[in-house]
Each structure stands twice: as structure tokens, then as C-alpha cells.
Amino acid sequence: MSLNKSTPKYNPDTLDRVATDLLKPVGLSRGFIIWMTFLILALFACLYAYYIQLQEGLGVTGMRDYVSWGMYISNFVFFVAASLVGMLISGILGLIGYKWIVPIGRIAEIIAIAFAAVAGLVIISDMGRPDRLYYLFTHGKIQSPILWDVTVVTTYFTLSFLLYFFTLLPDLAISKNRIGHTPVWLQKAYNILSFNWQHTPEQYKVLFKIIRILLILIIPTAFAIHTVTSWLFAVTLRPGWDSTIFGPYFLSGAFVAGTASVIVAMRFFRKSYNLKKYLTDYHFDMIGKLLFLVSIVYFYFNINEFLVPGFKLKKMDALHLQALFTGHYALLFWSTQILGLILPMILVLFKKMRKSGPLAFISLFVIAGAWLKRYIIVVPTQEHPFLPMQGVPDMWLVYKPTIIETSITLGSFILVLIIISVLSKLFPIIPIWETAMEQDHSNDKPLGE
Amino acid sequence: MEDKEKKGSQSSGKPDNVPETSRRDFMKRFGLYGAATFAGSAAIYSGLKYEKSKGKDEYVKVLTEDNKLVKIPKDQIEDLDPTAKTLSKLGREGIPGKKWIMVVDLAKCKNARNCISACQNAHDLRPHEYHINTLEMQESKNSAPYFMPKTCQHCDNPPCVSVCPVDATYKRQDGIVLIDNERCIGCRFCMAACPYSARIFHWEEPLMAEEDQDKTYDVELNVPQRKGTVTKCLFSSDRLREGKLPYCVSACPNGVYYFGDENEDAVTNGTTKETVRLSQLLRDNGGYRLMPELGTEPRVFYLPPKNRSVDFPEKSILDDHDESHS
Structure with missing residues (x-):
């Protein structure tokens, strides 16, 4: 979403060429239908697990009175984290004026929408009484960070969705007469959703204004959602959570998770949508550098978060750190830190590693590490309360997720994939109008080549 | 016409x-x-x-529970028919003029666990569901182990109340922190916030769910217990309303508990029924509170375990509980 304020003037030939390329993957292919059928069947299996949980209570999970937040909350934190990348790419980099984000802005926006939307559902799966969800509105108490979280996550979702839609608007108008190969209902949908867009200079003027306002609004909102999410932990007195840097620590970690997600999505679309001309080596090189930047900031916060309490070793902090460094969680902790953060950070320094294939492979490790890192932040702290844990069955002392809660968590990922699949298959994944505009502006050097 | x-x-x-x-x-x-x-x-x-x-x-003459004849203005008579609504209203208001306080004498605790079973009976809890639990404590290998009964500390600055998103857990004027199971959405933020691990959650159908299903919900008793909600020690506020001592306090055979009103500066021992001056009891015995550095201002005081009347096994319990023991 570059903010070129002048009305775009498309060279009809360029626009035709770009539109033809980018609209080719749009529509219902056989592969897509098989993929969606698979996803929906899998989702139903996971919904059955949730049905069991509704019937039996949260006792079907591994959570108990000492570790009362488990995989659901870690997953929620991860989802909120991954959704922040929409703001990073479109908001921060877009407002600064970087051109290389033009073809990936929409991918980032779709990831933001999908993860933010499902994050809300994930938190419901953790509730003991989901039937009382509306109490948040009828009996809500504004001093609770949960209320803040609900407010900012819904705001962020709304802003991301509007940003996605408004930048899609000219594309819908461009595309509505060029998607003869798709089902009639989709063509009708394009027709309705394009709201009679005529590409007039006045319309573009208004559109640029709207996008600019949304971009500016989305930055503080995105900062708020993950800062507030980190406060769910930081406002408590527990060792391991009681930290003043949790806000920026979570925020910087979020950018790592989100950037890696965008890279994997870019690689996938480049391959399966045949978009080599649009998602070029240059773009992977640039986002690889971005991954390094956000990783090293996150690494810096990690040093702060672990070295300072590790130096003082207050009694309770010591127990917690011992569990992470050499105890029960050592393997998980070190593999997450090394394979999920430090090694990828070093590897992307090499130009060869910033090619699409290796970069996407590295990003998979980063995503896995990012998810496990949330688990490590949420769970071990609760296994070291201030007062000793006694008089309960041994299995209550250490948290072990059950198959049911793993299935429900898996279900949330499937839902994210469904949303991403639908948005990326039924609508162009790369902005046509912006790309055409960009290519005309720099006709001596076609985008990125 | x-x-x-x-x-x-x-x-x-x-x-x-x-x-x-x-x-x-x-x-x-x-x-x-x-x-x-x-x-x-x-x-x-x-x-x-x-x-x-x-x-x-106009006044009405009423005979109180302790056989006193009193007269009260007619317009202040309130119907005490225990509907859920009146119980919830009373439960939110608390008992005016009182500031309930508990003192636990660690020197006397022999881990009889009568407090625990009395509490679990009253609140329809399972053996592993504790509103009150006695913990084996030891500060260091050189110091002697002791038993420590642990209830909700009914903090004057309660972290659980601050984080509750729906005002299900709240602080009353008489100092008690309660949880309303009809309001609780089961987010468990209060459990995360409580540094004393005082709260438990109904992970499955509560023990007496079927037997209790026709009972009117009493927020001061947390009965019937509700699946998917948080429950915890209530200082037996239903008993306090009747002018009785809490279940755990009355059940103790060893004189561990004192309970009373801070405003009156008097606490009563649950076993001996002896009433003593609160300030003097704390002053003479070096009364303290758990983790005062957290600023939670608990309403439960402890008297140190000096001259304990119970012997622990020779072995230091720290060897057993290295992982779980703080």
C-alpha cells in the first residue's frame, strides 16, 4: 500500500498484462475444492473435540488448579502476535514509503485478518463458561485488562478488514469484467462489492485519504493489542511474568512470528499461483533483511528478559529460570531459542539464504519456535507458585496438554487456513492497480527485476 | 343528534x-x-x-437468635426469604460494621486436617479441592519444618478483584473477598493473579451437582457449586451472618484458629472459645502475614511456629519437595 497521492494513470497494456497474470489463479480450481473439503472435514473433527469439552468441562484438558492457563492461552498469544504483521508491513513500512511491500501488503493483511479473527475464538475455547460471554458487555469492569484486550483486538480486526477491503476496491472494479473463467456468483459478487467504482480522480482522492487514515490508526491499535496481551501476564505478581519489559518483548516477538508467516505465504503463492514475476528474489531478499531486523530486536529483549533476573537469582526467579535453563523445560527452551531465533537470525545474514526456498524453510522453524516460545512464557511460570503445591495428584503439578485440547488448538489453525485460503483464492492476492501503477512509474526497471 | x-x-x-x-x-x-x-x-x-x-x-418486637428481645422499626423489616436475588444482594453488601480477621497459630497445628474436611463438607468439595489446605513448610534446611493452614487471605488490596473482567469476584465492606459463581465466566485470570494459590476451578461437574441442583444458589456458601467457574475460601460468610465461627475454625481440635472482628479488636479461639484482644495477641506473639512485600494486605495473620507441639520426621522435607517447595 504505497501512498502515492497522485491519481494512478494506468498504461492499458500494463494493466492488461498485470491483471491477466494476477487473475489467473482466482476462482474455484479442483485443487482448491479438494483442499477446502479436507480443511472443513478436519475442522469438524476438531469441533467435535470442542463439543466434548463443552459437555465434560475443561477437565478434558491438561489444565488444573496450579497450571490453569495452558495451550489455549499460549495459542491465543501466538495468534495475536502473528496478526501484528499486517500493521508492520502496511502501516509502518507503507507509511515510510517503501515500494517493495506493494505486492506483499495484501498477503500481510490477510494474515492479520485471519489470525486476529480466530484469536477471539481461541480465547472463548479457554473459557469455563462460554455461555456467559456476553457478561463482558453487560457486566464488564473496565479496570480488567481482559476488557482492554477485547476492545483493542476487535478494533484491530475491524481496521485490518477495512484496510484489506478498501485497497481491494479498485481491483474488484478492474477484475469484474476479466474473470470470465470463474463461476457466475463470484462475478456477481465482484460486481456488487466493487460498489460501482469508476476509477475517477475524485474516487482515488477519497480512497487515498481513507487508506492513510486507516494506516495511521492501525499502528497504535496494533501496538495496543499485543502490549495489552502481554499485560495479561505482566500485571500479575508471579515470577517469570512480573516483568516491566513484557510489552516491547512481546511486540518484537510478534514481528518475528508475523514476518516469518508472510514469508511462508509468499513462497506458497509464488509457487502455486505462478507469481515469480511479481514475488521476485528481490522481494524475498528484502523481507529476509526485515526478518533479520525484527529478530535481532527480539533477541535483544530476550537477553534483557533472561540475563537480568538470571544475574540476581531471586529465590522464585531462580526456580523458574532453573526449570528453563537446565530443568524440565531445558530442551524446549534451548531448541526454541537456538533453532527458532538465533540460528535463523544468523542464516538470513547470508544472501543465499534469502532466496525464496531457503528463506521459507528457515521461516518454518521461526514459526514453530515462536509458537513454542509462547508456551514457554505461559506454562512454566505457573508450575512455580509462591507457596508449595501439595495435597493434589502428581499429574496436577506438571502441565501436559491432552489430545482434546491439542485438537481444538489444531482446529483454530485450520480455521485460519480456511480464511486465508478463501480470501487468497477468490480475490487477487497481489494488488493489481498498485502493481500496474508501480510498473508504470518505473518503466525503465520492471518491478524488482 | x-x-x-x-x-x-x-x-x-x-x-x-x-x-x-x-x-x-x-x-x-x-x-x-x-x-x-x-x-x-x-x-x-x-x-x-x-x-x-x-x-x-411503629416498632416490632423481635426475638433474636441469642434470645434477646429487641424492637426494630417496621419499615426496616426486610423479607429474608432466601431467593437467589436477595442472597446475592446480601452477599454483595456484606455485614455492616464488621472487619473480619483470622489469626492462625502455627505452633499449634498438628495437621489434624479437620478444618479441611469440615470445609469440604460445607461447600460440597472433593478431597482434592481445597478452600483451605495445610501445607508442610520449611524455610531452609537449618530451620524446622511446620504445618501451615492456608486459606484465601482476603486481601485488602486483592489482585484477583482487580483483574476480574465481570465483577464476579469482589471485596465487601466487611473485608471478605467473595466469588459469585453465577457471574463468573471461567477465564481464570483471578487464579493467575493470586500469589497465594488460593483459588480452585471446577474442571468437571462438581461433586454434589445432582443433589444440589434444586438448592437456591448462595453466594456466601458457593453452593450449589457450578461447573466451569472458580471457587475459593469465603471465610464462611454464611456462618458469620448467623453469628457463628467459620467451619474450619470451629472444627479445629488443636486451637489453631482465632477469628473475629478487627473493629472490636477481639478474636475468638475456635477450639477453646476463649476471646482475646487481637492487637495484644499479635503483639505478644510476633504475628505476621504471608508475603507482605507484595502489598496485598492480607486479612489472615500467622503466629510463628515456635515451641511447636508436633514433631516432624527427622528427615528435612526439603529433600522430598525440592521441585515443588519454595
């Missing part, structure tokens, strides 16, 4: 024998009814006012 009436009746297609009202008739009646209504409501209003003022001067 007659014509008009007829016309009207014809046009409306009604039978002739039904008398039709003219506009003037209507106005007349309207005036009459209006006046009657006004007079009636004025009468009712003044009657109500009289009833109210009558209540202020």
Missing part, C-alpha cells in the same frame, strides 16, 4: 340496540373517569405515605 347517532351506527355497521356514545358523552365520561382516577391515585398515594410514616414510628 339522533340522526347523527343513527348515521354513525349505520355506517359502522353495528346492531342498532347497542348504544353509541357521542363526543359530548365521551367528554363527560372522560372527565368523570379522569376525576375518579385522580382522586383514587391521590388517595392511594396519601395512604402509602401514611403507611410509610406509620412504619417509622
